[in-house]
Amino acid sequence: MITDIQVRKLLKFLSQGKSLETAAARSGMDEKTGRKYRNLNMLPSDIKVARSRSWRTRNDPVGEFWGTAESFLKINDGLEAKLLFTYFQREIPGRIGGGQLRTFQRRVKSWRATEGAGHEVFFPKRHDPGKMSRSSFRNLSELGVSLAGHNFDHLVFHFVLTYSNWETGSVFLAEDFPSLSAGLQKSLWDIGGSPKFHRPDKLDAMADKPAEFKALLNHYRISELTNRADSPDDKQTVEQRHRHFEMALNQALILRGSRDFDSLTEYEKFLRRLFEQLNQKRLYRLQDEQAVLHRLPREKWGGEDDAS
Structure with a gap:
């Protein structure tokens, strides 16, 4: 199991200009695992919390429009949460207060950590860098x-x-x-x-x-x-x-x-x-x-x- 200490080492080596292969090896993980944590830029403990936290409660403040927000993020997960939130305020006038922004931002962050990285569409055959x-x-x-x-x-x-x-x-x-x-x-x-x-x-x-x-x-x-x-x-x-x-x-x-x-x-x-x-x-x-x-x-x- 990969620990927070290993991921901190990985990110430190990468910030120093080390290659992914070298940084992963020196952090005690394979290159594929290193790439995963590099792209997520989150510690294992943070990912565990994001996955275990239940957002879908009866009083979910953003549940009314989360399904639509998720469909937007699946197309472009680089969208700014605040921009999305402003759109829903415009589309559902009077029903979304500014106090819900922080909750929505946390939901987007959690989604990116647990689901966002898996939606990239890559070409089916192996492609080498620069080819x-x-x-x-x-x-x-x-x-x-x-x-x-x-x-x-x-x-x-x-x-x-x-x-x-x-x-x-x-x-x-x-x-x-x-x-x-x-x-x-x-x-x-x-x-x-x-x-x-x-x-x-x-x-x-x-x-x-x-x-x-x-x-x-x-x-x-x-x-x-x-x-x-x-x-x-x-x-x-x-x-x-x-x-x-x-x-x-x-x-x-x-x-x-x-x-x-x-x-x-x-x-x-x-x-x-x-x-x-x-x-x-x-x-x-x-x-x-x-x-x-x-x-x-x-x-x-x-x-x-x-x-x-």
Whole structure:
């Protein structure tokens, strides 16, 4: 049984910059167990209390809306408890007092400790750090986003590292090669390196620019992976990851209370904040990826002139 002392040692070694493998070994646990306590950032005694505490009593002050709150957290467990609480105050006026906030925050903390870590969707096959990334253009017109009162039909280039599930995205108006190039390069510079392989989930954006696409990948030392079909499990999980982002975005818009933004800049800032929430528990695995990613070139790929 893992003790509080062991976990304190683990967290201390990690804070000193030790690798997970080294920190776990020096704390008397295997790497898998070390990863669990690193991600939870809680002592075994705290987890035991969270699991044993019964929240569902007759006088449960947040029971009326906890079921809905849990469904939100399963999509985005990085949501701030106070933001969720404010949403329910708005949706159920006059029935939720400010004094219930602390209770709700404790309930969210308990849920994250006992259930939150298990809801991440990982690709079914084993993926090594820094090896693979995926991307897809997602048409978000149905979400009803508007800018300054005008309907905003748009797409988001959605990028995912398959080992850590770290994700990011960029707004575009068309699914074409310039958008693919800009979206991919922004994603690579966001993570500070490039993986060994990259695979767009659709090939339409590069169909008329095969030489340019190859030049773009070569610039970042990425190998093409466009000639191998996904297995049924891979295909389902890839789509699930992209759909998960769309659900999280729709959820964030619901919590915001309005789908209208003053400007594109405001909307892009809103998206960045969403990705920060979604990536909160992936930062340790992202560090594993960043340690083996290719270094970025000095400059971004310049376009068709660099393809010759």
